[in-house]
Structure formats: C-alpha cells, structure tokens
Amino acid sequence: MADRRPERSVRVDRGDGCWRGKFQAMASPCEVLCETDDVGVAKRLTRLAATEAWRIEDKFSRYLPGNIVDRINNAQGRPVELDPETAHLIDFSATLAELSDGRFDITSGVLRRVWRFDGSDRIPSAAAVARIVESIGWHRVSWTSPSLQMPIGMQIDLGGIGKEYAVDRAAQLLRDAGSMSCLVNFGGDLAVTTRSRQRDGWKVGIEAPNTARLPADRVLNLQNGALATSGDARRFLLKDGIRYSHILDPKTGWPVPNAPRSVTVAADTCTQAGMLSTLAMLEGAGAETFLDAQGVRYWCHR
Amino acid sequence: MVAVASVVAAAAVIEGIRMSNNQRSITATLAAATCSLLGTNMPEPVQAQEDPGWDFNTAFLYYGEDNNRVQDLSLDMLARRTFVDDRFLTLGLTLDSLTGASPNGALIQDVAQTFTRPSGDSIYTTPAGEQPLDDTFKDTRLAVSANWQQPLGRLYQINVGASASKEFDYVHLGLNTKISRDFNQRNTTLAAGLALAQDEWDPIGGIPAGLSATGNVGDLSNRSGPDTKDIFDVVFGVTQVISKQLLMQVNYSYSDSSGYLSDPFKLVSVVDGVTGDVVPVAQTPGVDGPSHLYLHEARPRNRTKHSLYTQAKYYMDGKVLDISYRYMTDDWEIDSHTLDMRYRWPFANDSYLEPHLRYYTQSEAGFYKLSLVDGDPLPDFASADYRLGNFDAITAGLKYGWKTGVGNDMSVRLEWYQQSGTVASNQLIGNQVGRDNYPDLNAIIAQFSYRFGY
Numbered sequence: 001m002a003d004r005r006p007e008r009s010v011r012v013d014r015g016d017g018c019w020r021g022k023f024q025a026m027a028s029p030c031e032v033l034c035e036t037d038d039v040g041v042a043k044r045l046t047r048l049a050a051t052e053a054w055r056i057e058d059k060f061s062r063y064l065p066g067n068i069v070d071r072i073n074n075a076q077g078r079p080v081e082l083d084p085e086t087a088h089l090i091d092f093s094a095t096l097a098e099l100s101d102g103r104f105d106i107t108s109g110v111l112r113r114v115w116r117f118d119g120s121d122r123i124p125s126a127a128a129v130a131r132i133v134e135s136i137g138w139h140r141v142s143w144t145s146p147s148l149q150m151p152i153g154m155q156i157d158l159g160g161i162g163k164e165y166a167v168d169r170a171a172q173l174l175r176d177a178g179s180m181s182c183l184v185n186f187g188g189d190l191a192v193t194t195r196s197r198q199r200d201g202w203k204v205g206i207e208a209p210n211t212a213r214l215p216a217d218r219v220l221n222l223q224n225g226a227l228a229t230s231g232d233a234r235r236f237l238l239k240d241g242i243r244y245s246h247i248l249d250p251k252t253g254w255p256v257p258n259a260p261r262s263v264t265v266a267a268d269t270c271t272q273a274g275m276l277s278t279l280a281m282l283e284g285a286g287a288e289t290f291l292d293a294q295g296v297r298y299w300c301h302r
Numbered sequence: 303m304v305a306v307a308s309v310v311a312a313a314a315v316i317e318g319i320r321m322s323n324n325q326r327s328i329t330a331t332l333a334a335a336t337c338s339l340l341g342t343n344m345p346e347p348v349q350a351q352e353d354p355g356w357d358f359n360t361a362f363l364y365y366g367e368d369n370n371r372v373q374d375l376s377l378d379m380l381a382r383r384t385f386v387d388d389r390f391l392t393l394g395l396t397l398d399s400l401t402g403a404s405p406n407g408a409l410i411q412d413v414a415q416t417f418t419r420p421s422g423d424s425i426y427t428t429p430a431g432e433q434p435l436d437d438t439f440k441d442t443r444l445a446v447s448a449n450w451q452q453p454l455g456r457l458y459q460i461n462v463g464a465s466a467s468k469e470f471d472y473v474h475l476g477l478n479t480k481i482s483r484d485f486n487q488r489n490t491t492l493a494a495g496l497a498l499a500q501d502e503w504d505p506i507g508g509i510p511a512g513l514s515a516t517g518n519v520g521d522l523s524n525r526s527g528p529d530t531k532d533i534f535d536v537v538f539g540v541t542q543v544i545s546k547q548l549l550m551q552v553n554y555s556y557s558d559s560s561g562y563l564s565d566p567f568k569l570v571s572v573v574d575g576v577t578g579d580v581v582p583v584a585q586t587p588g589v590d591g592p593s594h595l596y597l598h599e600a601r602p603r604n605r606t607k608h609s610l611y612t613q614a615k616y617y618m619d620g621k622v623l624d625i626s627y628r629y630m631t632d633d634w635e636i637d638s639h640t641l642d643m644r645y646r647w648p649f650a651n652d653s654y655l656e657p658h659l660r661y662y663t664q665s666e667a668g669f670y671k672l673s674l675v676d677g678d679p680l681p682d683f684a685s686a687d688y689r690l691g692n693f694d695a696i697t698a699g700l701k702y703g704w705k706t707g708v709g710n711d712m713s714v715r716l717e718w719y720q721q722s723g724t725v726a727s728n729q730l731i732g733n734q735v736g737r738d739n740y741p742d743l744n745a746i747i748a749q750f751s752y753r754f755g756y
Contacts, residue, residue: 013487013488014484014487014488014489015488016388037546039487088338088339088341089339091335091338091339092335092336092338092339095331095332095335096332096335099328099331099332165339165340168336168340169340171345172340172342172345175345191345193345194345194346195346195349200351200353201349201350203353203384205385219352219353219355219384219385220350220351220352220353221350221351221352221353222348222349222350223349223350223351224345224346224347224348224349225345225346225347225348225349225350226348227350266348266350267348268333268344268345268346268347268348269336269340269344269345271336271339271340272329272332272333272336275332275336276332279328293327294327294328294329295327295329296329297348297350
C-alpha cells in the first residue's frame, strides 16, 4: 500500500502577489501561498510545510504497516505504549468523543468495510451493519495516557483529525520560521499564519458543492484564523429515492439523516474548525442550530 | 431491507432532535483541547469577512467648456462581481447629458452669419466677430457594457464583452474579446484582443451629401437616410515585470473604420479667392436660409490607424509613478503624440494626492481645409472640424482620494484642459490672415468618485 504514495516533490510558481508552493500529501493537493517576492524563501517554507505533512501522513496513516496506528490496530488486545504526540491526539479524540456524546469516534472507521459511497445503490444489509457496529465504541477502549488497550477486532483511524492537525502544525512551523503571511491549504482545510499585508487578507473561495455552482459561491477575506470543510457532495448512495450521505453515525452504523452536503467553519485553528464542521454534520438536521450555538461563522450547504 | 433502514433512520432523527434541544456551546472545551494538542501558543483569533459580492465604482463627472460651448454631466457606474477561481463579471452603465454649443466649422466673419440648423427646420445667427457655434448640441447618451473574465487553464486568461450605447441620433453596438497568457513565472504576459463595432447615424433631417451646400429651411433635397460605420480593432500587448519596482507595458493596436465617418453637423465655408471672406448667397424672399455659402463636410469612408502605446509604472514605498506615451498615425495623415504622467503620493490615514499632467499634440488631416475657394474645383474630401486640425492640448489636474470610516474609497478630481490650434499659413487667404481662425478651447473637469462593496 505504501508504494501507492505519489511522488514527494515540491513545486513553486508565481501567484497573484505571492509565491505558490505545491505538493501532494494525505491524498490531497496541498499548497502554501507565501506573501513574499523571494522565490527562495517560498521554496524553503513550502518544503518545511510539506515535510511536516508527510511526517504526519507517515506516522498516522492507517495504510502504512509498522507505524503507530498499525501497531495499535494489530495489538490483539494487548496494551500499547504511545509516544507523546500520539497520546495528545488520542487525548484530543477522547475529549471529542465526550463532547459529541459518542458521535465522534475514532474507532468508527471499520464502517468503511460495509459502506462504499460511490454514488451507487449498494446499501449494506442491516445485519452486516449491526455486526460492524459491535466493534465500534470509544467507551470500550481503555485509555490511561500513555497506555492504550483496545479489544480485539477494533481499529482506530485518525483520518478525521489528521489533515486539520497537519495544517495547524505546518502553520505553526511557518509562523516560527518567518514573519510574512502564508496561507497553508491542505486539500481545502486551511490556515493563515499571520496577518496579510493586504487590507482584506487572503481571498478564499467557498464552493457550493451542488450543481448550480455559481450563485452559491462565496469569496471570503481571511485575515487570521482557519477554515475547514466537512462533507463531499460526490460521496453518497442513492436507493429508492433516498440519498444516503457519507456521514455515518457510529452509534447506529447508518448515515446521519438530513446531513448537510457540506459544512465550512471558520475558527482560530484548523483543528477547531474541522471538529466543529464534523460535529455539525453529525447533527444532521440540527447542524445549523448546533453551529449557531457555537457562535462561529459557517457556511452550510444542503 | 429498506423498511428496516427507514426505522433506524427514524430513530436517528429522534436522537438528533433530542440533541438539538440540548444545544450547548462546546467552544471553550474544544479550544482548551486544541491548545493542549498543538502544544503551542494559539494563533491570533480568526478574522474572516465574506467578500462583498459586488464592488461598485460610481463617478459623477462634470465637463464644461468655456464660452458656453459643450457641457457634459455624466454618471458612471461600474459593478464588478468576484467569483471564486478569479472569475469576474463587470457591468457598466453611463448616462451622459450633453448641452451647449459646438463650433460648426464655419469661419469667424466681420459680419453676422445665418445658418440653417442641421435638422433643416430653422435658422440661427452668429453675430459679427464671433465663432459660429451650432447651439442645437443637446443630447442624452446611455451606454451599457458587460464583460466576463476568467482563467483558462493555469496560464491563460480570457475576456469577452459587449457594449451598446444610444443617443438620440446615434447607436453603437460592440463586441470584444481578449486572451492573455503568462510566461516566465508570470513575469511576462502576452495579450491579444479583438473588437468589432457597428455604429449608426440617424440625424433628424437625414444625412447631408458630402460637399453639398447647406439649403434653405425645409429643403432636404441633399439629404439621405441613416448610414453606418464598422470598426475593427486588434491589439497586441506585452506586459513585463522588470523588477520589484518597475512594470512595463507595450501595446500595438490597429484600427480600421469604414462607412460614414463624417460629422453630419460640420460645415466648410466657401470663400472669395482674394478677400478670403465667405461668399454671400442670394436670399429667397419669404424663406429662411443661410446667409453665406457653406458646404457640408466630407471625410473619406475609410480610416486605418496604427498606434503604439507604452507605459511604465514605478513603485517606490507606496508611491506610484505612472508614465505613458502613445504614438498614433493614420491614413488621414494625422499623427499624434500623447504623454501622460500621474504620481500617486499616499500619506497618513489611507489618503493620497495624485497630480496628473497630460500633453497631446496632433498634425492636421490631409483634407483639413479652413475654407474652400469659390470657383476652384471641389476636392474629394474637406473638413474644417477643429478636431482634425493642428493642435496641442494640455491637461493638468489633481486628485485627492481617501478612505471613509467604513473602508470605502472616495476621491475628488479637478482638472483643467487647454487646447490651442494653429492653421498653416499657406491655408490663409486675404482677410483670414490676422483673424482668430482657431479659437482656444478651455475646459474644466470635475469628478467625484465613490467606491463601495455590497
């Protein structure tokens, strides 16, 4: 599986008033926009961000044999001692599980074995879903930092946090490395390192994921902070006129009904924005009510 | 299977409603958890504003020539909508209200002169010693335009637009497109543009035949119906970033016009070959008509222009020096040079001053004739329109711009325009020597602009 990784290289070209560094990581196109005239500086900062993204991908990808996630998932019920960074991520996930009343669950990735969101009408059987739900549930994991012990048959997947975490980590590295403003964008989840020279900040487009694209498109001026989006209009199943979104409720194993097609949230960090957009999706019909209660700016597409 | 699914889904809906009734803010807990996850000082708080969907640029302009010549009040609105991926829609609207009088091309004489109005339905008289002005110059012009701009792939950009304008007796319709490509890490841009237009003249009373004498009131025998002109323009340009401070642009443009290119309101005086005074004509009793012999002007039905434009913008610490030069030459034998300079000088609180200086000079058209001699064979083309003569013009002005409390841009601009022409001495006959055959023109331009988002 590891051999499927795309080539790890960084390319820099000129953008409008900035240099734009590009690379591929975490199955997404990634870019770093640097407000500098110096192509050398832009290259250096892009490499810094790319190296961090690749490091996080290698460490937490569920596809890479031998990494910490693989070791946890193949521990066969034995306790695993975690390094501080992984322990922090697990702590964070535990807090999220609690905050979401169990709806955010890093052990729910196994649902992918029965649900494949390819636009088809292949709905899994209720029995198959019920069987899988048996092996889901953060409350069944014993976690006393730094030791994690998980029942046999359960798996964790940090994919729900990894990209946002990588954006914040890379943004922090760039903030430490230089004073100019950069926009770190990993596949649409993004953060600004520091205030831009431009009065309006960085211009970021928020696309409406529906087919009537034009009227719903928004352009956002981001001076500080981060944006993250959950949801993907292309990933769904359709059967007997019912649209099944790819947002799965770990408690039932079934798609969350009436989930928005996508939710974009603006917050101080990409991690916060990502968690709020994910939790909002899990609220289904209550996504907007939930986001209103958080007092954040959001763009909900239904 | 589907039935079971629906039941489960219904249960989830109930669960969702229960959650919603118990909405609580998790932001504080989430912020604390994020802070300990990232293990650093948190970045500055989020600051995000939705871009105003529309950017409006409005301007109110007054242009006034001295001696009661042309006055124009103009309202200009440009609305630009930004879409993601650098796509723009620009819509324009201009409303002009023109009043005043414009020189009709006839010579200044020591006697009063009477002219038939271009419509052919009445007369007007110019006192002795004054420049003959056609006082029926009154019009309202409405112009609209639309333009769409978007990238094509990574390096190309395309622009398509359409424009239309309507005056009482004039209609313009135009289409334009431009494509540009970036090279050399976007330091070089090559652009090519194409514009097509068709205009139509339909003056009251019809279009007078070229070099026919102006008739008495009611005599429209030398008039014909509407006429059109077609304009074809192409432009090729290079924009080059020379350094962090210097941006340069060079454009070559070619313009071809064909059709009715004359001005149906302009006249040429017919003079005595010795005195240089305009030849009087016999009056028909009981019928108003011209006091002297005036011919309607006639210009060629084709015109080809070539122009070369070059611009340099120099940025120094927020200050911008913008200098441009244009050379134009055409097959009417007009050559012109335009030198334009602006200097943007910002100072505290988001405000700036911008002095502007422009110098323009042109040589006369080959068929520019101050007057035609009575009895000489008629040339193919002749015009005494001052705009086709030899002249120099200077524009000097100052603009002051500032930001309003809510971040919108305002500016006021005041400019003076001075035009002075000369008529070649070999064109002067008898008494014309020593007369002011090309009176100076002075104008004031005042503009107020307001730019805001919505």
